[in-house]
Amino acid sequence: MKRVLITGANGFTGSHLVRTLQGSGYEVIPLDQRGTGLKNEVVIDFCDEGFWEVLKTLPPVYAVVHLGARVGWDGSTRAELFQPNILATAQLVHWAKKSNSYFVFASAALIAGERNPYINDACLLNTENDYLYSKWLGEEIIKMSEIRHAILRISGIFGKNGPSHLGINRAITDALAGIPPVQYGDGKIKRNYIYVKDLCNIIKYCLDNTIEGCHLVGGAYGDTIAEILETICNVLLPGSKPKIREGHPGHDQIIELSHILPTGRTFEEAVKDIKMDE
Numbered sequence: 001m002k003r004v005l006i007t008g009a010n011g012f013t014g015s016h017l018v019r020t021l022q023g024s025g026y027e028v029i030p031l032d033q034r035g036t037g038l039k040n041e042v043v044i045d046f047c048d049e050g051f052w053e054v055l056k057t058l059p060p061v062y063a064v065v066h067l068g069a070r071v072g073w074d075g076s077t078r079a080e081l082f083q084p085n086i087l088a089t090a091q092l093v094h095w096a097k098k099s100n101s102y103f104v105f106a107s108a109a110l111i112a113g114e115r116n117p118y119i120n121d122a123c124l125l126n127t128e129n130d131y132l133y134s135k136w137l138g139e140e141i142i143k144m145s146e147i148r149h150a151i152l153r154i155s156g157i158f159g160k161n162g163p164s165h166l167g168i169n170r171a172i173t174d175a176l177a178g179i180p181p182v183q184y185g186d187g188k189i190k191r192n193y194i195y196v197k198d199l200c201n202i203i204k205y206c207l208d209n210t211i212e213g214c215h216l217v218g219g220a221y222g223d224t225i226a227e228i229l230e231t232i233c234n235v236l237l238p239g240s241k242p243k244i245r246e247g248h249p250g251h252d253q254i255i256e257l258s259h260i261l262p263t264g265r266t267f268e269e270a271v272k273d274i275k276m277d278e
Helices: 012-022 051-056 078-098 130-145 167-176 196-209 225-236 267-276
Strands: 003-007 027-032 063-066 102-108 149-154 182-184 213-217 243-245
Touching: 003 012, 012 027, 012 196, 051 078, 063 078, 063 196, 078 102, 078 130, 102 130, 102 196, 130 149, 149 196, 167 225, 167 267, 182 225, 196 267, 225 267
Parallel strands: 003 027, 003 063, 063 102, 102 149, 149 213, 182 243
Antiparallel strands: none
């Protein structure tokens, strides 16, 4: 049985990934700053002085999936992001390399630019805030170490109880509570966010096949915001329509999914899956 350490194991993606891997024959060591009683759980904050000492007590693993980070969309400074996003990544890589472990890193597609309408492998680096800069530095640490690795530059992630900084997650939460979602503007801009369960399947695919290199991860299909909100209403709140309000013009943002990674569900299929979980 292959053993995998998952950081950020109690987070949105991490909690789904723990279940996915445990159900697929992996032995999972969940690592997070908040204990929830998971089997083999390690409770430690990346900013704790004893983080490295705790790592040294852990058994060797086949792979590390590094999902944990301080999410800095709130304007966190480089100094605030240094220890949780950069130093902790370096310590994890150093520890993993001692056991010849494979390393999967959750980076962000937006390091190619927050306003970039079409992100593919040819896009140049454009880290417009310190959080995205910290993600890029994490990538560079991994590459410099020469550890076997997969860097996943991930688009926005949606699902039930997903992080509220992404409007689609707020819309899903509202619809599940019986509240029609709000559409700002004409809704013509396109997005291809990825369903959290599809992302977990991609990570599992990387682990199963030791996929290496840097790969873009997004939804397999692009939809307009109007189509997305209409689907949410049709599936989760039948008979309702999105509330239309004035809004500033937005921009398309499509992430070109790596051709070697598995494709996921359509948005409608994902929302139907969310409904089945109710």
